[in-house]
Amino acid sequence: MFDVQNEQDIKFSIGALADILSQSKSTIESRIKRGELTPCPDSRKIPLEQVAHYPEIQKMVQTQWDEEHAIRPKRKYNLVELFAGGGGLAIGMEQAGLHSVLLNEMDKHACSTLKHNRPHWNVIEGDISKLDFTKIETDIDILTGGFPCQAFSYAGKSLGFEDTRGTLFFEMARAIKETQPKVFMAENVKALFTHDDGRTLETIKGVIDELGYELVEPRVLKAIFFKVPQKRERLILVGIRKDLAHNVKFHWPSPYKRIMNLRDALFAGELFDTDVPESTGQEYPTRKKEIMDKVPPGGYWRDLPDNLQREYMQKSYFLGGGKTGMARRLSLDAPSLTLTTSPAQKQTERCHPIYTRPLQVREYARIQTFPDNWEFQGSKNAAYKQIGNAVPVNMARALGHSLVRLLNDIEDIKINEVTNKEKSSVIFSREQELEELVENLKKRIQEKDNKLAETEIKLNALKKILG
Numbered sequence: 241m242f243d244v245q246n247e248q249d250i251k252f253s254i255g256a257l258a259d260i261l262s263q264s265k266s267t268i269e270s271r272i273k274r275g276e277l278t279p280c281p282d283s284r285k286i287p288l289e290q291v292a293h294y295p296e297i298q299k300m301v302q303t304q305w306d307e308e309h310a311i312r313p314k315r316k317y318n319l320v321e322l323f324a325g326g327g328g329l330a331i332g333m334e335q336a337g338l339h340s341v342l343l344n345e346m347d348k349h350a351c352s353t354l355k356h357n358r359p360h361w362n363v364i365e366g367d368i369s370k371l372d373f374t375k376i377e378t379d380i381d382i383l384t385g386g387f388p389c390q391a392f393s394y395a396g397k398s399l400g401f402e403d404t405r406g407t408l409f410f411e412m413a414r415a416i417k418e419t420q421p422k423v424f425m426a427e428n429v430k431a432l433f434t435h436d437d438g439r440t441l442e443t444i445k446g447v448i449d450e451l452g453y454e455l456v457e458p459r460v461l462k463a464i465f466f467k468v469p470q471k472r473e474r475l476i477l478v479g480i481r482k483d484l485a486h487n488v489k490f491h492w493p494s495p496y497k498r499i500m501n502l503r504d505a506l507f508a509g510e511l512f513d514t515d516v517p518e519s520t521g522q523e524y525p526t527r528k529k530e531i532m533d534k535v536p537p538g539g540y541w542r543d544l545p546d547n548l549q550r551e552y553m554q555k556s557y558f559l560g561g562g563k564t565g566m567a568r569r570l571s572l573d574a575p576s577l578t579l580t581t582s583p584a585q586k587q588t589e590r591c592h593p594i595y596t597r598p599l600q601v602r603e604y605a606r607i608q609t610f611p612d613n614w615e616f617q618g619s620k621n622a623a624y625k626q627i628g629n630a631v632p633v634n635m636a637r638a639l640g641h642s643l644v645r646l647l648n649d650i651e652d653i654k655i656n657e658v659t660n661k662e663k664s665s666v667i668f669s670r671e672q673e674l675e676e677l678v679e680n681l682k683k684r685i686q687e688k689d690n691k692l693a694e695t696e697i698k699l700n701a702l703k704k705i706l707g
Contacts, residue, residue, distance in 0.1 A: 250287070250288035250301070251280060251283060251285035251286060251287055251288065252285055252286045252288070252291065253284075253285050253286075253573070253574075254268050254269065254272075254279070254284070254285075254286070255573075255574045256499045256574075257286055257291065259462075259464055259471060259499065259575065260294075260296050260297065260300070260464075260499065261291075261294060261296055268286075277290055277291070278290065288301070296495075299494065299495050300465075300495050300496070300497055300498070301497070303494045303495055303496065303497050304494040305494050305495070305496050305497060305638075308493060308494055308638070308641050308642070308645070309637075309638075309641055311336075311641050311644055311645050311648070312337050312644070313337045313338070313644050313647065313648065314647075314648045314651050314652075315651065316339050317337075317338050317339060317381040317382060317644065317647050318339055318341045318378055318379060318380050318381050318382070319333055319338040319339060319340045319341065319380075319381070319382050319383070319384065320340075320341060320342045320343075320373070320376070320380050320382075320383045320384075320415065320419060320421070321333070321340060321342070321343045321344070321383075321384050321385055322343075322344050322368060322383070322384070322385030322387070322411070322412055322415060323344070323345065323346075323368075323385045323386050323387060323388075323408070323412075324343040324344060324345040324350070324354060324363070324385075325345060325347070325350050325386075325626060325629050325630055326350050326353050326354075326616060326623075326626030326627060326629070326630050327350075327353060327354050327357065327358075327610075327614065327626075327630070328608060328610065328627075328630030328631040328632060328633050328636055329384060329385075329386065329427070329630070329631040329636045330343060330354070330358075330361075330636075331610070331611070331614065331633045331636065331637075332631065332633050332634070332635065332636020332637035332638075332639065332640050333384065333636060333637075333640045333643075335633070335637045335640065336637050336639075336640025336641045336643070336644050337640070337644055338382065338640060338643070338644065340358075340361055340362070341362060341376065341378060341380070342362050342364060342376060343361055343362065343363050343364065344363075344364045344365075344366075344368050344371060345363065345364075345365060346365070346366065346367060346368070347625075347626075348365060348618075349616075349617055349618030349619075349622040349623075349625075349626065350626050351363055351365040352617035352618060353614075353615070353616050353617045353618070353626060356615060356617050357614055357615060368408070368411045368412075368415075369411055371415075372418075373414070373415045373418035373419050374418045376419060380419040380420070380421045381421060381422050381423065381647055382421050382422065382423045382424065382425070382643060382647065383412075383415060383416055383419055383421040383423075383424040383425075384424065384425045384426070384427075385412055385415075385426060385427075386426065386427040386428060386631065387407075387408045387409045387411070387412045387426060387428065388408050389428055389429055389431065389432050389435055389440070401413055401417070401447045401450050401451065404443065404447060409444060409447075412426065413447050413448075413451060416451055416453070416479075417451055420481070421481070422480070422481050422484055422647065422650055423478065423479065423480055423481070423643060423646055423647060423650075424453065424477075424478070424479045425476065425477065425478050425479075425639065425643060426476075426477040426479075427474045427475065427476050427477070427631055428474065428475045428477070429474070429475065430460050430473045430474065430475050432475050433458075433460065433475060441458070444477070448477075448479050452481060452482050452483075453479035453480060453481055453482060453485075454479065454480050454481075454482050454485035455477065455478070455479050456477075456478040456479070456480070456490045458475055458476065458477050459475070459476055459492060460473050460474070460475050460476075461473065461474055461476055461492075461635065461639075463632045463634075463635045464499050464500070464575050465495035465496065465499075466493065466495065466496060466632070466634050466635040466638045467496040467500055467511070467609070467634040467635075467638075468500065468575075468607075468608070468609050468632040468634050468635050469500035469501055469502055469504050469505040469511070469575045469576060469606075469607055469609075470575050470576045470577075470578065470579060470607050470608065470632060471575050471576065471577055471578055472578045472579070472632060472635075473578075474631065474635070476639065478490050478643075480646070484650050484653070487649075487650075487653050488646060488649045488650055488653065489646075489649075490642065490646050491642055491645060491646070492642060493638035493639055493641065493642045494638075499575065500575065501571075501572065501573055501574050501575055502570055502571065502572050502573075502574065502575065502576050502593060502607070503572040503573065505576070505603070505606040505607045505609075506572070506603060506606065511606075511609070512606065512612070514612075516600075516602055516603050516606050516612075517602050517612060518600070518602070519600045519601045519602035519603070520600065520601055520620045520623075521583075521597065521598055521599065521600030521601055521603075521620065522582070522583060522584045522597075522598045522620070522621075522624075523597060523598070524584065524596070524597060524598065528552075529596050529597075531544065531548050531551070531552050531567070532567060532569065532591055532596050533596045534548060535567055535568075535569045535591065536569065537569055537570070537571045537572065537573075537593045537594075538569065538570070538571030538573075538574060538593075539568075539569055540563075540564055540565070540566060540567050540568045540569070540589075541553055541563065541566045541567035541568075544567065552566075552567055553566065563587070565577065565587050565588040565589060566586060566587060566589060567589055567591075568588075568589040568590065568591060569589075569591040569592075569593060570590060570591060570592065570593045570599075571593055572593045572594070576590065576607045577590065579599075579604060579607055579608065579627065579628045580628050581624055581625040581628040581629060582621070582624050582625075582628070583598035583599045583604065583624065584598040601616065601620055601623045601624065601627070604623075604624060604627045604628070605627050608627050608630050608632045608633065609632050609633040609634040609635075610627065610630075610633055611633070
């Protein structure tokens with residue numbers, strides 16, 4: 241995507257620049273035609289100095305990634321995770337140093353995966369609505385989870401906590417209410433921003449306020465900025481308990497210094513020490529394979545001859561829209577498109593860039609930055625589902641370090657409050673000692689004054705006798 245030996249060497253491919261700036265490749269190409277950007281003649285990449293003024297570029301060049309990834313917890317922070325799935329978020333939180341005390345998941349295969357890879361984790365399989373979180377005996381510092389996006393039933397103009405009952409968001413809100421964590425983080429699809437004309441998110445914000453939490457302004461984060469070779473976007477919600485929120489600030493994670501591509505996922509390099517291992521995977525029917533053979537790396541159905549376009553697309557051939565996910569072959573020199581729960585769905589095809597087959601399970605896992613030793617349980621289709629639904633591990637870890645930083649700041653405030661109380665106690669104690677000392681001095685002075693007065697009376701009496 242771009243080279244980072246020094247700033248003079250940094251160059252961006254057209255695709256990478258489009259991803260970073262949230263613009264289309266055609267927009268970047270149009271700017272090149274207008275002379276606004278000038279690619280290097282040999283590499284066709286855009287030098288840094290031509291785009292260095294963009295905030296997105298500046299954040300990558302001046303990144304605090306290494307410093308943030310060195311942040312460790314100041315003490316053991318206890319974590320509860322809901323809707324844990326195949327473990328992407330949980331691994332990232334673990335790598336950031338958080339301690340899981342409970343993970344809940346409904347899917348039996350995902351639970352088997354969690355238990356198989358982390359036998360010491362307290363994995364609770366089953367319906368979240370049946371869980372009583374008040375039975376957790378230890379204090380919970382942070383609660384995380386990705387609740388499914390569901391519409392609420394609006395009987396009135398606004399909804400409170402109890403009005404959301406029956407949704408999985410209600411169950412997460414109930415868990416927050418019952419555990420009272422210092423901080424929570426929820427992740428969801430980008431579409432939650434506009435779901436039900438924005439009413440869903442507004443209701444969620446209202447419930448979070450009702451529960452006693454200050455919501456950090458939500459953001460949509462791009463996985464490509466966090467050392468993930470995939471174009472995936474997630475909406476992140478972070479809440480801080482109101483009795484703590486006024487003294488701390490949540491810092492969003494810094495981006496990594498470069499964009500990872502599919503080559504980084506499949507071959508030995510910066511992301512992984514070895515090439516991706518062979519694994520099970522779906523296969524194409526004979527005729528589909530013959531057609532997909534004709535699609536070039538990075539291409540899709542429009543790159544086929546017209547007769548094959550018509551055969552493959554059938555009625556869709558005559559419909560509008562780009563349908564860019566259909567008959568899509570990935571490119572080694574770009575991040576993967578968003579992984580779904582299957583690599584061979586017609587609308588979201590994810591064909592290997594070299595071989596004419598769907599991505600295999602371990603290839604899928606690497607694109608989501610799961611470690612190679614994380615073993616998925618269940619059938620290959622169950623594994624695809626667990627991986628496709630996961631939060632990318634490297635993205636989760638980056639968020640985890642930001643959350644640890646926040647919890648450390650909260651811990652510092654608590655320590656300072658205790659220290660200040662101790663100082664106040666010492667000062668108060670010393671003031672009492674001084675007051676007692678002054679009182680004793682006053683008594684001694686008064687006693688001496690009394691003795692002097694008595695002596696004076698006796699002397700006066702003696703003078704009268706002698707006189």
